[in-house]
Amino acid sequence: VDRDETARLSEGNRAVVTNDLEAANATADILSPKPFPAPVVGSLINLLRSFGQPFVRLFLPQLARQQQFNAHVARHMNQLQKTIEELRNAAEELSRLEERFAERSEAIDRRFSEKDAEKDAAFSSISARFNEAAKVHDEIEGQIGELMALRSMLRTAVERAPASSEAGRITKKTVTTKTPEIEPTSWSQLTEWMEDEDYRSFQDRFRGNPEVIAERMREHVVRFDGVEGRVADLGCGRGEFLDLLAEAGIDAIGVEINATDAEECRRRGHDAVVSDLLEWLSEQKDDSLGGVFMAQVIEHLAPPDWQRFVELAAAKLEAGGRFVVETINPGSLYALARAYVVDPTHIRPVHPELLSFLARRSGLCAVDVQFQAPVPDEERPTGLAFFQGDTSVEMSEELAAIREAMSRLDQICCAPQEYTLQATRPALREPA
Template sequence: MEHENQEKPKVDMGRIMEQVRSRIEEKKKIGQYSSEELERIDRMTLQIQSEDSDPQEGDIQYQLSQINYLCDTGRPPEISSHRKVLGSLVTGFKKILRKLTEPYIQMVLKRQVEFNVELVRLLNQMTLDFRYRWSILEKEMTLLQKRGEQVTQSLEAIPQELKTQKNVFEEVLSQIKTIKNPVVELDSRLDDLKSKIREPEYVRFEELHRGSEEAVKWKQKNFLSYFKDRGPVLDIGCGRGEFLELLKEAGIPASGVDTNQEMVRQCRAKGLEAVHQDGLVHLRGLPDQSLGGIFLSQVIEHLEPEALRELVRVSFAKLRPGGILLAETINPQCLSTFSGAFYLDLSHKNPIHPEAARYLWESFGFRQMELLYVSPFPEEMKLKEMVRREDDSYEDELARILNENVRSLNALIYGFQDYAVVGYK
């Protein structure tokens, strides 16, 4: 039983057939086979090849073996007889008859035989060429199949690699966010700290150079009538709340907004409604057509041109029909302002010409434009006028006033071109 269960050794038929073919070729070369035996060998070889091939190729091999066998129509067929008693006599007679008729038959079939031989030789060559090309094609197909499998494996690995890279990217992004949040928070705290440091400083600057609250209120009374029956009013850059107080005293609903927290604190201490926020941000957060008026005093010269354009555009959207946008600023048509008010404040950015302001207001839809010129210079600061006198002192007085005017103009136009600031501790 153990012997029966043992696997039988595999027989390599390909190697055996190759050995048989090699021996047959050797015997062919030394002439051991007759022509009839060679014919049988060729036919058997083609038959074996056809059996080893796939069905379609096997059909071709079989047909080719038949053609090779039948191509020589002049080849004498084998002579045999099925009769047992008279077989040898019949066979001998047939051979004698074939010898007598063969010259005539060969003469007729010679050209056909030559044609058949050439045709079969061509078919054999084409078959060999086909086999050669087919073997190369099979090798290339095998190589392409292997490459295709490699490409498929590579493509299958790509999603996993992408997933790995995505995980790495997300981890790095998470780390960046983890680092960014404290940095942003720290930056915000630094901004708040800077603001808290600067805010009291700017309050002192206002008190020193802009004037007292009473002086500012006295000047801003000129604008109060424009907001009568137009509440609610928003005061952007409300500062210490001078105009908010005037509106409250006039019974006009109003609120203010300022980026300076110290000034907002002062407004609230007076019982005024004020918010610590950027004015444009606060304005954007209000409903459209919710305001009757918007007031800005000494604000627009602090803005960049694009920010000013956006402020006017948003203001138009937030005002009701008939609402008013009134902005007071330094008049650059008065040259002396550049030697005083404008460049005195370090936060001023651009002087706004009255006609530029008019154009900007109109370009965003405002109508019935007015330009109000306020805050005239005191008479004692203006150039003096000469009054005609009849006495002898006229010429002396004329010279005195003329020289005084010249000194004023020289100080304004031809003053010192540079300056140096010095401080001691």
């Protein structure tokens, strides 16, 4: 019998038992007088019954015992019915718990099945990587063996070579060379080999769509809220950030070494000058700028120019002026391999701790570094998603060690691609 049929039979039995209990409770007291329905005669008979009740109990003790028995039976039946109701409710609650347990069990089974599939895929990927590494290792060992054999052959040939005369002997000479000093190269010098139009085409190809760049730079606009002086966008490029500043009602000027880009900025209604950014900064009055902004430019400067740039910017900012620099994160191997080496005008990336040190040393305060542009999940090494997943899942010591190693590898290879440093010119100059 299915559950619905059982419930239907149970409800029918409950109705029968309830009716029987009501009848038993109503007739259990056989000695109590029952009201007679007739108006006059009934009242007289009921009165006689009331006076005759003690005599009935006196002369008919068996009726009293029967009434006592009936009362006990009715009381026990009522208690039994109450117990049955409690058991029925408990059975229904148990049935609900059983259904919930079945649902949870199915969910857990699905979860374990998914994790097993992910684990198998991760182990397959790792196994393939190890096999590739082993193959490369074997190839390198083979090449080393060949080089060792070649060296042995050359040594034997030299030892067997005839030495008929002093002139024919092989003599060793010490050659000394002086490494020429390399002067630091500025950004403007690096771009001399590439025409303005060529570099503009290069930017369009590798920097990205202007609308996408503008959307990424929008978060920097709020960093200049409340400044009074003009904001200088150093290396303004195609003018994406100048557009955003104008949209926010912030007065700004663009400084760009590329004449084609500067002309494009002016065509879009912005004030832009063609100049080397360090030269332009040095020509400005002290305490005259409300903000200095530089995005993806400082890596084009030589290391000696980093400190000069930060010191000049700090000197030209007014009290409360903002200093904001966005650049590539050298702590991300992904960013270095996929973006930094593409641009031939890059000189060296700047570590965020070094840039923070230079900012504080130049008298800026409230130095803050924020990382952005995470590596897309589809670009991360296969298997990292599993090893960085649910840490509540128990695993063996070997698998836990692999997870820890993969997590460290992810932190090195797939750290955020960019960072932004923000600092403020204090009201009073702080000592270096």
